[in-house]
Amino acid sequence: MSDSATPSLHPSVICTVDVVLLTLRDTRLEVLLAQRDRAPFEGAWALPGGFVHPQEDADAAASATRVLREKTGLEAPYLEQLGTYSGLARDPRGWSIAVVYCALVPLEDLEQALHRRSTTRPSVARLHDAANLGRLPFDHDAMVAGAIERVRSKSQYSSLPVHLCGAEFTLPQLQRTYEAVLGEPLNKVSFRRKMEELNVLEPVEGAMQGGAAHRPAQLYRVREAYRQRLSMLERGL
Amino acid sequence: MSDSATPSLHPSVICTVDVVLLTLRDTRLEVLLAQRDRAPFEGAWALPGGFVHPQEDADAAASATRVLREKTGLEAPYLEQLGTYSGLARDPRGWSIAVVYCALVPLEDLEQALHRRSTTRPSVARLHDAANLGRLPFDHDAMVAGAIERVRSKSQYSSLPVHLCGAEFTLPQLQRTYEAVLGEPLNKVSFRRKMEELNVLEPVEGAMQGGAAHRPAQLYRVREAYRQRLSMLERGL
DNA sequence: ATAATAGTGTCTGTGAGACAATATGGA
DNA sequence: TCCATATTGTCTCACAGACACTATTAT
Numbered sequence: 001m002s003d004s005a006t007p008s009l010h011p012s013v014i015c016t017v018d019v020v021l022l023t024l025r026d027t028r029l030e031v032l033l034a035q036r037d038r039a040p041f042e043g044a045w046a047l048p049g050g051f052v053h054p055q056e057d058a059d060a061a062a063s064a065t066r067v068l069r070e071k072t073g074l075e076a077p078y079l080e081q082l083g084t085y086s087g088l089a090r091d092p093r094g095w096s097i098a099v100v101y102c103a104l105v106p107l108e109d110l111e112q113a114l115h116r117r118s119t120t121r122p123s124v125a126r127l128h129d130a131a132n133l134g135r136l137p138f139d140h141d142a143m144v145a146g147a148i149e150r151v152r153s154k155s156q157y158s159s160l161p162v163h164l165c166g167a168e169f170t171l172p173q174l175q176r177t178y179e180a181v182l183g184e185p186l187n188k189v190s191f192r193r194k195m196e197e198l199n200v201l202e203p204v205e206g207a208m209q210g211g212a213a214h215r216p217a218q219l220y221r222v223r224e225a226y227r228q229r230l231s232m233l234e235r236g237l
Numbered sequence: 238m239s240d241s242a243t244p245s246l247h248p249s250v251i252c253t254v255d256v257v258l259l260t261l262r263d264t265r266l267e268v269l270l271a272q273r274d275r276a277p278f279e280g281a282w283a284l285p286g287g288f289v290h291p292q293e294d295a296d297a298a299a300s301a302t303r304v305l306r307e308k309t310g311l312e313a314p315y316l317e318q319l320g321t322y323s324g325l326a327r328d329p330r331g332w333s334i335a336v337v338y339c340a341l342v343p344l345e346d347l348e349q350a351l352h353r354r355s356t357t358r359p360s361v362a363r364l365h366d367a368a369n370l371g372r373l374p375f376d377h378d379a380m381v382a383g384a385i386e387r388v389r390s391k392s393q394y395s396s397l398p399v400h401l402c403g404a405e406f407t408l409p410q411l412q413r414t415y416e417a418v419l420g421e422p423l424n425k426v427s428f429r430r431k432m433e434e435l436n437v438l439e440p441v442e443g444a445m446q447g448g449a450a451h452r453p454a455q456l457y458r459v460r461e462a463y464r465q466r467l468s469m470l471e472r473g474l
Numbered sequence: 475a476t477a478a479t480a481g482t483g484t485c486t487g488t489g490a491g492a493c494a495a496t497a498t499g500g501a
Numbered sequence: 502t503c504c505a506t507a508t509t510g511t512c513t514c515a516c517a518g519a520c521a522c523t524a525t526t527a528t
């Protein structure tokens with residue numbers, strides 16, 4: 001914070017935010033990519049991002065929220081800061097700083113938002129299989145890898161994956177979500193015991209059926225006390 | 238990354254790095270603070286930090302390393318990115334981004350470096366008890382709290398605290414380090430089992446004595462394969 | 475009734491902590 | 502020898518996963 005130059009002599013740092021939005025289709029993670037509408041890498045699929053707007057955004061998290069709203073119409077997704085990528089090498093325009101956020105959204109919410117959006121503007125954003133992204137511009141490959149790694153890691157001890165489910169869900173649905181994120185099958189009894197002790201869920205009166213030919217499962221939702229707080233937690237453990 | 242304005246129209250973002258350097262004196266964590274030599278908060282004790290120098294620094298981590306070298310003379314401490322604080326509210330000069338790094342250094346290394354430094358320049362940096370810092374300027378309180386929380390958290394499952402010990406140390410010394418960081422006593426047998434399975438340490442031939450009237454303890458050091466790698470790991474688990 | 479999945483009770487092995495015995499150097 | 506701490510062996514308890522049994526709905 002102490003330096004021989006004033007900030008106005010350092011206008012050459014490019015300040016941006018990028019968002020790794022993850023969602024789950026069946027058992028696969030998908031990442032939201034947007035087609036770039038200007039150089040560099042015009043036309044390429046890349047993470048949604050943009051410059052910080054100091055006049056408009058209270059902080060970088062607000063910039064990320066705004067970017068996501070502009071590209072998808074989503075209003076209040078789960079958002080968590082992943083980290084910051086910086087340096088001369090990552091952007092051909094010059095020395096830059098990119099604050100990266102990870103967003104988790106239920107597939108239905110995202111598709112609804114994108115569909116509403118497509119009625120007014122040409123859609124610029126689309127979901128891509130996280131396992132087959134090809135090469136992305138800038139250092140977006142590393143950002144995606146970091147986001148997936150972070151989500152996997154936190155899912156081992158927290159209730160993070162609930163953000164990939166809708167407002168109400170059954171325990172078997174949630175378990176399949178965990179299994180998809182972690183990439184391995186989980187023990188049913190242990191999973192239920194873990195959810196029980198986390199004490200984040202509460203049952204909703206009225207079982208779901210889905211017309212399936214078997215015993216219906218209890219619906220759950222996130223407790224009110226945790227609903228907002230989950231977004232605030234920075235590394236629960 | 239796509240925006241209606243060019244970066245040169247956004248010169249108002251102040252880009253800085255701040256470093257939370259932690260070390261251990263006996264059983265207490267201490268934080269390095271530097272006395273600010275200019276406004277805002279001139280004269281106040283604050284985290285060592287400074288503007289990013291795009292001409293000089295390859296990336297923000299290099300800025301942090303440079304800042305630490307300038308203030309302390311330390312050359313290659315363990316450094317890990319904590320996160321980024323941003324927004325209009327945190328700095329009276331305007332909308333700013335601070336990339337925060339956490340450094341872990343053995344007390345002896347730091348004191349040696351500071352002592353060497355004090356022979357050429359007036360010392361501007363000093364260690365302060367982490368538990369009694371008082372109020373720091375900017376959002377440095379939150380940064381310190383975040384750093385301590387991160388170190389505590391990672392110490393539960395990794396070998397992170399070895400960076401607070403010197404090149405060679407005994408298992409009882411390392412255990413006391415863990416206990417100081419975690420703030421709770423650890424089971425001796427479990428601790429040794431954990432260190433064994435992490436497989437990060439190797440014994441050094443020749444026991445330490447310290448002239449104590451009891452059985453000397455085996456000296457250990459970090460395995461060569463891990464010596465550099467530890468700094469690279471971003472969230473081991 | 476049967477199929478299919480939800481939900482629960484019980485057993486067992488693994489691993490962490492408690493306890494304690496042994497090892498070793500200095501006074 | 503005695504003291505203090507290092508190091509190692511063993512026991513026990515808690516918990517995670519395996520297994521299996523019961524519950525509930527649609528066909």
